[in-house]
Amino acid sequence: LYQLLRDDPFLIRPLILSFGASTYLSETLIRKPEYFYDIIDADVMQTQKTSEIMYQELAQSISRFASVEQKLRILRRYKRRETLRIGLRDLLKIADVETTTLELSNLAEAALQHCYEIGRDQVMKPKYGTPLNEEGDAPCRFAIIGMGKLGGYELNFSSDIDLIFVYSDDARTDTGNENTEYFARLCEFLIKAMSEITSDGYVFRVDIRLRPESSAGVIIRSMESYESYYEGWGDLWERQALIKARPVAGDMAFGEEFIRMIQPFVYQRYLDGVTLTEIKADIRRTKARIEERLVNEGANLERHVKLGPGGIRDIEFTVQCLQMIHGAKRKSLCSHNTLEAITALKENTLLDAEDADALAAAYRFLRTVENCIQIEADQQRYAIPEGETEARELARRVGYPHTSETDALETFRADYRRHTEQVRAIFRKITTTSIESADGLDIGILLSEEDSQQLETFLSTFRFENAREAQRLLKQLANGSDGIQFSPNVRRTFFKLAPTLLNVLRDSPNPDMALRYLSAFTDKVGARSSYYTMFAEKPSTLEVLTRVCGTSLYLADMLIASPELFDLLTVPTLVERSKTLTEKQEEALQIVAEAPSGRMLSMLRRYKNDEIWRIALRNILGNATLPTTTEELSDLAEAALQAIYPEIE
Known part of the structure; x- marks a missing residue:
């Protein structure tokens, strides 16, 4: 080795960089010294690999072994070897951040496809047979959908891979087992095989929380079940998450069918003003909750590259907000990849050129910083170290030189502050709305407003004495309570009704009491979509109801106890004359x-x-x-x- 380095001193740099910049890469070389010949091979280090190349390399290695465990060991070792190559290409600046994240995504795809084939052929088939379609004359189709950074070709060095699973037919296998059971077992095998940590490391950690109903949902659904769920219950956060969805393993053609099925849900063609505002308000609200959670956990927000103010998530949310609003009519915006989407938004003049360039530059910078934090120890860390020594080492890994004239850490911190301040300003500009817009009341903002003074100032115009309680009850009417979440259709119907509701509440004798009993009444009767639609079509009925609820505790209590009394409100002739x-x-x-x-x-x-x-x-x-x-x-x-x-x- 010494002789080789003496004769070819240019080989010293990748070796020293590996040992000096990353504990993880160092341990990989120490455990497998033969990998050294990869990092000194110019052909290996200069080559950008596609998922197809990686799949073929894995296939060649796996074909030499028979058992499931031996094949999974090959996957783990290949992942570690490729991470060394990709990591050094990144540290040596042979590859830019887009290429690095693309190659890591390609590596995940190739490993996932092999893991699926191993599970299908050697684990599932001997025990459960082959799943069939409803007619029983062809195999049931199955696809793995990549989400998040995997879906966007944006994996970093310690990323989880976000997945959802889909199959075509609720039928049986050729041995009589239910397809639902077959695919649930297959998915359990895939998750364990990919995530399990052994002496050879692991392949990729798998996260399936982006599926319908998140952690409470079933592990896999049929195509029909997904379609039914998204049509009836799909929420804004799910629309946002599905922007990055793409097939990554299994039956890729079937996966593309799934993507075509979700497109009308993700990119809705007809958006009214309420929905546009709800998108912006929901994104801003979600980001605020994330930052609040970090603070409660004791994190330093300003150092958090991913989730802090002006961090990576601010860029992603800004871009995805505009994609959801404009993507249905401008297909060029429907990209899984953040940088590609920024370019498309710029070309469509939906982002100012200056803002688009600032977002793209910040995204490349922050993703580079994130990679350099994680490559050090292969851990999911996102914070810039607090210690000056560790922070300076990070700055050097990112590529900042330390000389007698320039301090690497000071320059790095100045650039970090400049990028994050620009990003946060753009995020606010894109997502901020006002309770009172040019189009009138913005109920989405009203429900999410956290400034007590602004909330009280606005709601006092409707004669509410307890503004915070009024907001809580309005939220309850819109979203549900006690663990029950209304469907998006119910929420949209309420949002359209809300301006009329607030006006009739203002005209009732006691708006606070009227709103309280109205909420209790809707809780009792259910069928909110029907009632909200009726109130919107017949505001006179809503006016009478709120007048009663705001006038008499006795009558309001009678109504809650006997909701059928409401029918009298819908037949005006019954109260037009007295009875003898x-x-x-x-x-x-x-x-x-x-x-x-x-x-x-x-x-x-x-x-x-x-x-x-x-x-x-x-x-x-x-x-x-x-x-x-x-x-x-x-x-x-x-x-x-x-x-x-x-x-x-």
Whole structure:
């Protein structure tokens, strides 16, 4: 070795860089000294590998072995060997950050395809057979969908790979097992085989939390099940996550069918003002929650390259916000890759040239920093070290020279601060909206507003005394409560209704009480989509309901206890005129005569409550004077007594 380095001193740099810049790469070389010949081979170090090349190299090595464990060992060792090559190409600046993240993504794809084939042929088939389609005349199709950084060809050195799994038919295998069970077992094998840490390391950690219902959801669904879920329950965060979805293993053609199926959900062609605002508000709200969680965990936000203010996530969220808004009508925006999407947004003038260039430069810089943090020990770290020595070492890994004239750490910190400040300013510009926009009330912003003073100032115009409680109840009407989340359709319907609702609440005698009882009423009756639609189409009904709920605790409690009383609000003729004593007597006698044995009193009570509700409504709506109201109540009592008296033994 010494002789080789003496004769070819240019080989010293990659060796010293490996040992000096990364504990992980150093340990790889020490464990496998034969890898040294890879890093001094110009052909190896200058070659950018596709996933197809990596797949073929793996196939050649795996074909020499028979057992599952031996083949998985080859996958782990190949991953470590390729990470050494890719890492040194990055540190030596042979490859830029786009090439580095692309090669890491290609490595994950090739390993995942082999892992799938091993599981399908050697683990599943002997035990469960081959899954078939519904007709039983062809195999059931299966695809692995890459999400997140894998989907965007943007993996870094210690990334998890985000995956979801899909199959075509809810049928059976050729041995009679349910396809759902077969694919669930296959997915469990894939996750364990890829993630398990052994003496040879691991392949890639797998994260499946981006599937429907996240950690609470099933591990795999059929295509039909995905379509049904996204149509009925898919949320904004899922639309955002699916921007990066692409097939990475399994039946790639079937995976493309899955991508075509989700496109109308991800990129919705018709977006009203409410939906546009909801997208921006949801993204800004999500980012705020992330930063709040980090602070609660004791993290230093300013040093967090990925999730801190102006970090990588700010860039991704900015880009994805614009993609969701404009992607349906501009297909060039529908890219999985962040840098490609930034270029497309610039070309479509949806980002100022200056902002687009700033985002692209910051993204390359921050991803380089992230890679250099993680390559040191192959750990999921995202924070710039607090210690000056460690931070200076990071700056040197990133490529900042330290000379007598320039301090690497100071220059690095200045560039980091400049990039993150620019990114945060652009993120705010793209995602910020106002409660009162040019188009009127912005309910999405109202529900997410955290500034108590601004919230109180706005809601006080609707005569609410407790602004924070009013916001909570409005959120409950829009989103659900007690662990029940309404579908996006229900939320959209409420958002359209909200301006009308706030106006009628303002006109009710007590807006706070009216909103409280309205929320209780909708909780009791359910079917919110139908009620919200009816209120939007018949605002007069909503106006009467809020007037009742804001006027009388007694009547509001009656309504909550007996929601069927609401029907009287939908038939105006019932409260247009008063009833005579004779009419009430006839109605009460008929109830007593027709009542089944043992139910006479309960039916008479029901009649009394209906009539009290009707009489009170006439008074509240101004259809009856006080003398008329008291006369009707007296007649009701007399009619009830006369009807029941003959039945008293």
